[in-house]
Amino acid sequence: MADLLFDGPDWNFDTLRRTTDAIEKIAREDLGLDTYPNQIEIISTEQMLDAYSATGMPLMYRHWSFGKQFIHHERLYSKGAQGLAYEIVINSDPCICYCLEENTMPMQALVIAHAAFGHNHFFKSNHLFRQWTDARGILDYLDYARGFLSQCEERYGPGRVERTLDAAHALMNASVFRHRRPAQPSLRAEAERAEKRIEEDERAAHYLWSRIEAEHRSPGHENASTERRHALGLPEENLIYFLERHSPVLEPWQRQVLRIVRNLAQYFYPQRQTQVMNEGCACFVHFHILSKLHEQGRIGDGAMLEILHSHSSVLFQPGYDHPGYSGINPYALGFAMMRDIRRICESPEQEDRDWFPAIAGCGDWRGVLKDAWANFRDESFIQQFLSPKVMRDLRLFALRDAESEDTMRVTAIHDAGGYHALRDTLAHSYDLSHRAPDIEIVDADLAGDRVLRLRHVLRNEVPLDARDREATLDCLRELWGYEVEIDEMVG
Amino acid sequence: MTHFIDRRLNPKGRSTGNRRRFIGRIKAHVREAVDASVRKRGITDMEAGTDVAVPRDSLSEPSFHHATKGGTREGVLPGNREYRAGDEIPRPPPGGGGAGRKGAPDGEGEDDFVFALSRDEFLDIFFEDLELPDLVKRSLAGSAVRRPRRAGLSVTGAPANLNVGRTMRRAMGRRIALRRPSDAHLDDLRDRLFALEAVFEPDAAQRAEMARLQAELEAATAHRKRVPYLDPLDLRYSHFEPQPEPRAQAVMFCLMDVSASMGAREKDLAKRFFVLLHLFLTRRYETVDLVFIRHTHLASEVDEQTFFYSRESGGTMVSTALAEMNRVQSERYPASEWNIYAAQASDGDNYQGDSRDCQIWLESELLKICQHFAYVEIIGEAEARILRDAARGTELWMAYREVAERWPNFAMRRVAGSADIYPVFRDLFARRREVAHG
Numbered sequence A: 001m002a003d004l005l006f007d008g009p010d011w012n013f014d015t016l017r018r019t020t021d022a023i024e025k026i027a028r029e030d031l032g033l034d035t036y037p038n039q040i041e042i043i044s045t046e047q048m049l050d051a052y053s054a055t056g057m058p059l060m061y062r063h064w065s066f067g068k069q070f071i072h073h074e075r076l077y078s079k080g081a082q083g084l085a086y087e088i089v090i091n092s093d094p095c096i097c098y099c100l101e102e103n104t105m106p107m108q109a110l111v112i113a114h115a116a117f118g119h120n121h122f123f124k125s126n127h128l129f130r131q132w133t134d135a136r137g138i139l140d141y142l143d144y145a146r147g148f149l150s151q152c153e154e155r156y157g158p159g160r161v162e163r164t165l166d167a168a169h170a171l172m173n174a175s176v177f178r179h180r181r182p183a184q185p186s187l188r189a190e191a192e193r194a195e196k197r198i199e200e201d202e203r204a205a206h207y208l209w210s211r212i213e214a215e216h217r218s219p220g221h222e223n224a225s226t227e228r229r230h231a232l233g234l235p236e237e238n239l240i241y242f243l244e245r246h247s248p249v250l251e252p253w254q255r256q257v258l259r260i261v262r263n264l265a266q267y268f269y270p271q272r273q274t275q276v277m278n279e280g281c282a283c284f285v286h287f288h289i290l291s292k293l294h295e296q297g298r299i300g301d302g303a304m305l306e307i308l309h310s311h312s313s314v315l316f317q318p319g320y321d322h323p324g325y326s327g328i329n330p331y332a333l334g335f336a337m338m339r340d341i342r343r344i345c346e347s348p349e350q351e352d353r354d355w356f357p358a359i360a361g362c363g364d365w366r367g368v369l370k371d372a373w374a375n376f377r378d379e380s381f382i383q384q385f386l387s388p389k390v391m392r393d394l395r396l397f398a399l400r401d402a403e404s405e406d407t408m409r410v411t412a413i414h415d416a417g418g419y420h421a422l423r424d425t426l427a428h429s430y431d432l433s434h435r436a437p438d439i440e441i442v443d444a445d446l447a448g449d450r451v452l453r454l455r456h457v458l459r460n461e462v463p464l465d466a467r468d469r470e471a472t473l474d475c476l477r478e479l480w481g482y483e484v485e486i487d488e489m490v491g
Numbered sequence B: 001m002t003h004f005i006d007r008r009l010n011p012k013g014r015s016t017g018n019r020r021r022f023i024g025r026i027k028a029h030v031r032e033a034v035d036a037s038v039r040k041r042g043i044t045d046m047e048a049g050t051d052v053a054v055p056r057d058s059l060s061e062p063s064f065h066h067a068t069k070g071g072t073r074e075g076v077l078p079g080n081r082e083y084r085a086g087d088e089i090p091r092p093p094p095g096g097g098g099a100g101r102k103g104a105p106d107g108e109g110e111d112d113f114v115f116a117l118s119r120d121e122f123l124d125i126f127f128e129d130l131e132l133p134d135l136v137k138r139s140l141a142g143s144a145v146r147r148p149r150r151a152g153l154s155v156t157g158a159p160a161n162l163n164v165g166r167t168m169r170r171a172m173g174r175r176i177a178l179r180r181p182s183d184a185h186l187d188d189l190r191d192r193l194f195a196l197e198a199v200f201e202p203d204a205a206q207r208a209e210m211a212r213l214q215a216e217l218e219a220a221t222a223h224r225k226r227v228p229y230l231d232p233l234d235l236r237y238s239h240f241e242p243q244p245e246p247r248a249q250a251v252m253f254c255l256m257d258v259s260a261s262m263g264a265r266e267k268d269l270a271k272r273f274f275v276l277l278h279l280f281l282t283r284r285y286e287t288v289d290l291v292f293i294r295h296t297h298l299a300s301e302v303d304e305q306t307f308f309y310s311r312e313s314g315g316t317m318v319s320t321a322l323a324e325m326n327r328v329q330s331e332r333y334p335a336s337e338w339n340i341y342a343a344q345a346s347d348g349d350n351y352q353g354d355s356r357d358c359q360i361w362l363e364s365e366l367l368k369i370c371q372h373f374a375y376v377e378i379i380g381e382a383e384a385r386i387l388r389d390a391a392r393g394t395e396l397w398m399a400y401r402e403v404a405e406r407w408p409n410f411a412m413r414r415v416a417g418s419a420d421i422y423p424v425f426r427d428l429f430a431r432r433r434e435v436a437h438g
Helices: A013-029 A045-053 A064-079 A105-125 A127-132 A138-156 A158-174 A187-204 A207-222 A224-231 A239-246 A252-273 A275-295 A301-314 A330-346 A350-355 A365-375 A378-385 A388-394 A419-429 A466-480 B016-025 B027-040 B043-048 B119-126 B164-177 B183-197 B204-226 B264-284 B304-309 B318-332 B354-369 B381-386 B395-406 B418-428 B432-436
Strands: A038-043 A087-090 A095-100 A397-402 A407-413 A438-444 A452-458 A484-490 B002-006 B050-055 B072-077 B088-090 B112-117 B146-154 B237-244 B249-257 B287-295 B299-302 B339-346 B372-378 B410-415
Touching (some): A013 A038, A013 A275, A038 A105, A045 A087, A064 B016, A064 B112, A105 A301, A105 A365, A127 A252, A158 A239, A158 A252, A275 A301, A275 A330, A275 A365, A330 A365, A330 A388, A350 A388, A378 A419, A388 A419, A419 B072, B027 B050, B112 B119, B264 B287, B299 B304, B299 B318, B318 B354, B354 B372
Parallel strands (some): A452 A484, B372 B410
Antiparallel strands (some): A407 B088, B146 B237
């Protein structure tokens, strides 16, 4: 019984390994998690600040904005205005997990269960990460990117590289493929494909067909701009992708820089779409595993109290009128929903049976959760699984702020009439394609005035930030080389 | 399988490159802040670094994003207590309330990005494009720094120092010497054995051959076990031995007239001049010795406290200080090992006829061994207006002017106020080529 994994706050590599093995046993045998191999790295506070500044990645090309980040965090940290994260975990294979050396042993256990198993499982199983990121290749790619950019700095001067990166960073968030898997053929594959296409055309050439096609095409033919847009693949939502392929002024190395920035944006895109789920999953996993270890008598009461203390402070959700309020805490929401899924599976009430007939009382909460972790993202997860009980517990209400009205209006609260509306609104607010401005490139006449035309479709009449819009357009001009215009359209 | 890696001992400063780029980007602001604080604060806390406030505009990273106002928004908030559907709530007054960043309590406005420039960065910018002339002499004397140097190979060492090339070379030599059967040899034996085994009803000769091959194969395998591919004997490590690093060292002579004609103001100005030179030398040389020589009609070497703060009365004979400097230098600081710098401050008063002696001291002894000799004459604000012309001045000034014409390592300036110190200093040590280009 008295088989404690560790005793007291100090840790060493023996206790770390013993604890990790015990955590892994529960993660695999009880929860049935499927993870990448773990690489747990112990780092100092300064290294943690370093990691902060480079978007958490262990390798990154150099850019002044990362220096700015570092200074910003360092200042906040040294003033005591902000604590450091206990861990940073990277979606890579092997999964790298940074743990701060200052953590006590109970904290290390919490952090390892949270990141090295919770997040790790999520990275490996969630469909967005599987489809859109390459966990095995990311570190090599970053290494390549860093080397390539420092080569460029040597060859073309730091100033030019910096300008290109600045402009690319400005467009980063508007440069992801949201709906289709980015085609990434090598140059050679692309050339081969073009050749094959010509061959196909030659084989298919037949006077009969060509006549029919010609007749078919003639009305469209008159409209040269349709043809032109089609050839450029317009409209295009991925701004950098278009510039990289079609900008008339960029040099080859600049196109490659753009490509690097675009690939990174794409790599981070799933993380932005699954904040609630990712954190919820990690919190659920650490809570389950550590409670189990405590039940088995392998973690002492004192250590468990420390773990629960930091667990509950991470999961604290202040009310909207609390001075510490800064939006809905993704940890709290995700954890509450996942705990509730377990409850619904195990001991449902009538309400749950009405709302979730498929899972209520099925008992297999592990299966349901793993299915959710694998196949949903924040928006669809909330739409599918947010239960009336969670809405009541968090006392959610929806607020509508219309410019045309003098006051804000409460549109729904946690009551029978409001559950559906509340759930829709919350799910919507996590939909990235809804939250980010809808901007695409619609036209560019390379043979004519070469003006690049963008279209912003206004949603609910929410405008773009005017100052940043102009500054970002300047960045676009820098990369396009000619005039850039943006039209606003009410959608 | 979980791996643990202890990264704590990894080299620090991973983000130094980013920080440098960041500071490079806001160079103009940093430069301004440094110049301002040099003018503003006392020289004694010059070493502390400074805070730089940069307008946020020049650091913005723009992107397309929604404005904070306008349009229709709907969101979900937690912690409802009294609201029901359909309730109308007045908008919170703009600026206050939950949304939006608040002004920081310590007075750093929201518009400024403030960061601390470290002491080294501060001084780097302060000394930018200054360069000491003739940084040549290096000496082993008095050095405490030891750096590891390659010193052949050793049979023990840390795994990180394993010399793979040597180790493999030795292993190969040993394998050849001890006739370790090669993979190809074994394969060959096995192939032949296999071919014989495949023969249906072998004759006696074949059977004997088979037995021979079998034995040979066994012997070869056993031999291979005895003679491993890589043996601990083969291991060689690169060996490093700490060796003293030759270091450049400098001595700086501070010469000052402390006779009654030098008041507190003059001393303060002189001190600033010395401190600046000292700061600069400490950046260029690993060891900088300081020698303080004060003089009235007599000169003596004193400590720093006495040098700046004690009062002395008497006449003024500048040449005594030069003689004292010459004595100290020849006793303790041989010119072959030390880079010698001298800074002299005076109000220009001198005993009649002594200036000629000064000239002789400088030209026959000191300037031959000095890297640089800087002289500042501290004059009153009122005098500064009169003495605008460098061709006119006291006897000492005129004598030194003749020296300056003949010796490129001798420089002289007039200083009237604390604001003059910094430009004079920059001017004294401005890069040679800038001078050359005009």
